[in-house]
Amino acid sequence: MxxxxxxxxxxxxxxxxxxxxxxxxxxxxxxxxxxxxxxxxxxxxxxxxxxxxxxxxxxxxxxxxxxNLPLPLDPPELKSHCGKCTSCLDICPTQAFPKPYVLDARRCISYLTIEHKGSIPESLRKPMGNRVFGCDDCQLFCPWNRFAQSSTEDDFKPRHQLDDIDLLTLFTWDEATFLKNTEGSAIRRTGYEGWQRNLAVALGNSTGGEQIIAALEQRLSDQDCSTLLAEHIRWALDQLTNGTGCDDSNATPQ
Ligand code: B12
Ligand code: SF4
Ligand code: SF4
Structure with missing residues (x-):
């Protein structure tokens, strides 16, 4: 653009x-x-x-x-066409809107998975579900988006089957694969550590299974597993082994 x-x-x-x-x-x-x-x-x-x-x-x-060219001015759009609708406010998984038109970015999954570099607050990990990069729920449920058309631009088409891939496969990507498969994509912004941190949370919210638990344990034992990542993997293992995993979450990322 x-x-x-x-x-x-x-x-x-x-x-x-x-x-x-x-x-x-x-x-x-x-x-x-x-x-x-x-x-x-x-x-x-x-x-x-x-x-x-x-x-x-x-x-x-x-x-x-x-x-630096004076142009004729268009009038502002002053009227809101939201009316009595509150779909976006009601659907937000982390209740990030303290009131209409105000977002508490610290609670927004988009911030937590893309911009935030540290530990994700524990109280927000479960509501994150299987979202590993950004979130669009408030837009998905907005009635005005019924009129939106899909883009035909190649840049907006899914790459490396990222629209149909399971969390475990993504978690087992090494850093070189992560960098290769996210070349030219905004996903790189989260960094490899952030990517794995987000995936660990999503796996902790999945229905689990032996393979997922084994992959999490394997990563935890790796020499290069950072303190930050280890803390999220331990949380995920705790969710899965103590049977507190999220029921409505499947193993496919959004
Ligand atoms: C920071 C940021 C975020 C933060 C915070 C978002 C937020 N809603 O505040 C986080 C990381 C959470 C985020 C998430 C997302 N973002 Co974002 N984000 C930005 C960014 C870089 C800056 C916005 C900002 O904070 N500006 C600074 C503040 C001061 O501005 P402001 O909030 O507009 O405040 C003004 C007024 O609202 C008012 N105001 C606000 N508060 C108050 C308080 C008082 C007392 C008063 C008097 C006035 C007032 O005055 C301010 C000055 O004019 C913009 C790009 C840009 N450069 O604008 C994209 C942008 C807003 N994001 C965008 C997108 C697409 C997203 C996501 C959908 C990404 C995703 N899929 O995950 C989500 C959606 C979340 C959501 N519901 O907002 C798009 C939105 C496109 C659109 N159709 O509007 C933008 C415009 C980027 C772009 N160029 O396309 N984003
Ligand atoms: S992007 Fe997701 S988490 Fe952020 S405000 Fe919208 S629904 Fe809530
Ligand atoms: S879902 Fe859309 S129309 Fe409804 S309040 Fe939110 S932004 Fe407005």
């Missing part, structure tokens, strides 16, 4: 006599993307705190091109 915004900047430049200064952003700098988008009339900010449009729901990213 950033490359395309750059191409747009170059195209605008090609129509101008004066020199244009421009810079594209896509989730890449401290730019307040949602309020800017709302103020530019692109849509409203929903109770789940994401930008929504009537046509595309919230299944899109935001990007912007800053330019």
């Amino acid at each position: 950033r490359k395309r915004l750059k191409a747009l900047g170059e195209k605008i430049q090609s129509h101008l006599q004066q020199s244009l200064v421009f810079r594209p952003f896509v989730d890449s700098a401290p730019v307040l993307e949602r309020p800017i988008a709302r103020n530019a009339g692109l849509g409203w900010i929903g109770k789940h705190t994401l930008l929504l449009t009537r046509e595309a729901g919230s299944w899109f990213f935001l990007g912007e091109l800053f330019i």
Whole structure:
């Protein structure tokens, strides 16, 4: 998206006599993307705190091109079209919304599995279920996303069968395989240790079985198993061996 915004900047430049200064952003700098988008009339900010449009729901990213050219202004979208709906607030597995339009990022699975580097608070591990990278539940249950269309862009297509693979296979990837299979993907952001930490939690929430327990124990005995990872593996083993595993969780990641 950033490359395309750059191409747009170059195209605008090609129509101008004066020199244009421009810079594209896509989730890449401290730019307040949602309020800017709302103020530019692109849509409203929903109770789940994401930008929504009537046509595309919230299944899109935001990007912007800053330019030194005065342009006509579009009116802001001031009205919320959420109405009395509270689906996103009710469905959130970790109850991350203290009130509508406010997210406590510390409780959000997206933060915990992607951005957070340390230990995942124990009280939030069970509600994480089998989510190992990000979470979309508040969007999945939003009625406006019924109108969203799937992207035809190759970049959005699943790679390495990541949409149909079991947690155990992912957990047994070594670091080289992790790096190879996540090349060019946002998943790399979590790092190998974070990836294994998330998978350990998800395996602890699975229905378990000998193979899963053996894989967790094997990893725990490895020389390179960090203190952080070991703590999550021990938690997972405790869930599985003390019969406290989650009933509604299967062994396929989301
Ligand atoms: C930090 C961040 C997160 C954090 C916190 C998210 C949050 N809702 O606060 C975490 C890691 C949890 C996260 C998760 C996700 N994110 Co995110 N995230 C961001 C990021 C990088 C910065 C947002 C931010 O915190 N800005 C700083 C704060 C200060 O801004 P703000 O919250 O908008 O606050 C403004 C107003 O709301 C208001 N305000 C807020 N609080 C208060 C309080 C008072 C008293 C007042 C007066 C005003 C006020 O004033 C502020 C200034 O204008 C943006 C990209 C960007 N650069 O904007 C993406 C972004 C919001 N994320 C995005 C996405 C897709 C996601 C996920 C779906 C990813 C996933 N699949 O896991 C989840 C969804 C979770 C959710 N329900 O929000 C997209 C959203 C696209 C859309 N349609 O809206 C963005 C825009 C990235 C992009 N370019 O596409 N994200
Ligand atoms: S992304 Fe998941 S955990 Fe985060 S607020 Fe939405 S439903 Fe809750
Ligand atoms: S689920 Fe309902 S309340 Fe939440 S953003 Fe969508 S329409 Fe708004």
